[in-house]
Structures are given as structure tokens and as C-alpha cells.
Amino acid sequence: MKAISVQHVHKRYGELHVLRGLTLEISKGECVILLGANGCGKSTLMRCLNGLAPHDQGDITIFGQPLNHLSKAKLRQLRRKVGVVFQQFNLVQNVSVFQNVLYGAMGQQRFGLLSSLACFASNDLRERAMASLERVGLAHKAHADCRELSGGQQQRVAIARTLMQDAEIIIADEPVASLDPKAGKEIMDLLLDVVAERQLTVLCTLHQLELAQQYGDRIVGMKAGQIVLDSPRTDVALATMQQLYQGDVRVDQTSAPATDTTAIPSIR
Numbered sequence: 642m643k644a645i646s647v648q649h650v651h652k653r654y655g656e657l658h659v660l661r662g663l664t665l666e667i668s669k670g671e672c673v674i675l676l677g678a679n680g681c682g683k684s685t686l687m688r689c690l691n692g693l694a695p696h697d698q699g700d701i702t703i704f705g706q707p708l709n710h711l712s713k714a715k716l717r718q719l720r721r722k723v724g725v726v727f728q729q730f731n732l733v734q735n736v737s738v739f740q741n742v743l744y745g746a747m748g749q750q751r752f753g754l755l756s757s758l759a760c761f762a763s764n765d766l767r768e769r770a771m772a773s774l775e776r777v778g779l780a781h782k783a784h785a786d787c788r789e790l791s792g793g794q795q796q797r798v799a800i801a802r803t804l805m806q807d808a809e810i811i812i813a814d815e816p817v818a819s820l821d822p823k824a825g826k827e828i829m830d831l832l833l834d835v836v837a838e839r840q841l842t843v844l845c846t847l848h849q850l851e852l853a854q855q856y857g858d859r860i861v862g863m864k865a866g867q868i869v870l871d872s873p874r875t876d877v878a879l880a881t882m883q884q885l886y887q888g889d890v891r892v893d894q895t896s897a898p899a900t901d902t903t904a905i906p907s908i909r
């Protein structure tokens with residue numbers, strides 16, 4: 642059974658036809674890097690996968706469970722299996738690092754309710770929250786206010802929060818886009834180490850092609866709401882990735898290896 646199966650999916654926002662018959666399968670434990678120019682539909686696909694945006698046509702299954710035939714309660718349960726890491730970290734700013742991590746175990750609650758729940762968190766949950774913070778190297782910042790942290794540290798907190806969710810799939814939407822190259826690489830190293838330890842399945846968008854050349858099992862490329870490239874990472878040359886962007890390429894050419902045009906699988 643596939644962890645994620647997307648079959649002929651369409652998604653429209655009014656007149657705008659964003660996903661156009663998109664098909665993609667991801668096995669358990671696989672790490673897929675999703676590339677594509679601004680506006681091609683990457684975030685929309687991710688929102689469909691975690692049930693935030695219902696798709697209009699086609700089928701999406703998560704570990705065999707179809708998203709479009711689930712009751713609200715079942716959908717909530719399924720969404721617990723899908724952890725999301727965003728570019729903007731999405732931390733609650735006026736509470737401690739520790740509380741932010743604790744919230745990861747408490748599902749999609751309203752903030753007021755979260756604050757009360759945090760007061761009654763069991764010792765077990767508190768220990769798990771501290772262990773998650775240790776795993777991301779931030780136990781010493783547990784009682785700091787999130788606003789005191791650097792971007793890289795905030796993303797570590799967001800990863801620790803996702804670990805608390807016990808998710809089986811991680812959807813990471815440009816997790817390093819707002820970080821400098823060093824912090825970005827550190828976060829990618831951490832994220833991929835953590836998912837490998839727990840055999841999680843990952844779908845991660847990146848715009849930095851020099852990172853896409855280093856991380857993940859498979860490169861999937863999107864153009865205009867469809868998959869146009871799907872190959873093992875080691876088979877995909879930089880030039881092929883660049884074709885996806887039509888000039889909108891954010892790549893550090895100085896650190897990218899020379900393009901090997903002999904290994905280009907053609908874009909569909």
C-alpha cells in the first residue's frame with residue numbers, strides 16, 4: 642500500500658484550474674522533493690493532501706484511506722498522520738518554546754483551548770516535549786519566548802512540534818526558504834535525519850536547486866498543475882531541474898556542481 646496516492650486529481654479555485662489531472666504515488670519511507678515554478682500548484686497539492694483544501698475530482702488516498710469519503714471525525718484522525726512544516730514556522734509567538742512543542746500533541750484546537758490544555762498536560766507529554774526539543778538541539782531554549790529565536794531555531798521548534806504529533810507523513814512546504822544557506826542546510830540535514838530515524842514519508846518543496854541536488858530519493862517536477870518529471874534524484878541533472886522554472890531559478894550557481902547533460906531524463 643502506498644503512503645500517498647494521488648490519482649487524476651483536479652482542483653479549481655473558481656475559474657482558476659490549478660491541479661489538472663495530477664497523478665503521483667509515494668511509498669512509505671520515501672522522501673520526495675517537489676520542484677516547480679511559483680504558482681504551478683505545489684502548495685495547493687499539499688493542502689489537498691492534508692485535507693485543508695478539498696480536491697474537486699480524482700482520488701487521494703493516505704495509507705489506503707480515501708480523503709473524499711471520510712466523515713469529519715475520520716478526516717481529523719487522518720490529518721494527525723500528516724505533519725506540516727511551513728516556510729513561516731507558524732509558531733504561537735507569545736508563549737514559550739516548550740508550550741509550542743507541547744501543542745503538537747494536542748491536535749487542531751483553538752488557541753484559547755490549547756493554553757488550557759497545556760496547563761493540564763501529563764508528565765508523559767511533558768517528557769516527550771522535552772525529548773523532542775533535545776532531538777532538535779534546543780532543550781536549553783525550552784523556556785525562551787519564540788520571538789527570541791533565530792529563523793533556524795524557530796524551524797527546529799516547528800520540527801519538534803511535528804514530532805509530538807506522531808505523524809507518519811511530513812509535508813514540508815519550502816521549509817528553508819526564509820533561512821540563510823548555512824541554516825537551510827542544517828535544517829534539511831535535521832529534517833531528513835529525523836524522518837529517516839522514524840521511517841516517515843516526506844513530500845518537501847524546495848526552490849534552492851543546489852539543495853534539491855543533495856536531498857531526497859526522488860525528484861518530482863510540476864508545471865501548470867501536472868507532474869512533468871519524476872525520477873530518482875541521482876538521475877536528474879541540474880539542467881533538467883532548471884527547465885521547470887523558465888527563468889525563475891533561485892540557485893547558487895557557484896556551489897552547484899557542473900551540469901551533466903548526459904544524464905538528463907527528458908521532461909514530459
Ligand SMILES: Nc1ncnc2c1ncn2[C@@H]1O[C@H](COP(=O)(O)OP(=O)(O)OP(=O)(O)O)[C@@H](O)[C@H]1O
Pocket residue numbers: 654657659677678679680681682683684685686
Ligand atoms: N485559496 C486560494 N484561492 C484562490 N486562488 C488560489 C488560492 N491558493 C492558491 N491560489 C492560486 O492557485 C495558483 C497555484 O498556487 P500555489 O500556491 O499552489 O502555487 P505554488 O506552486 O505553491 O507557488 P509558490 O512556489 O509561489 O508557493 C496560483 O495562481 C495562486 O494564486
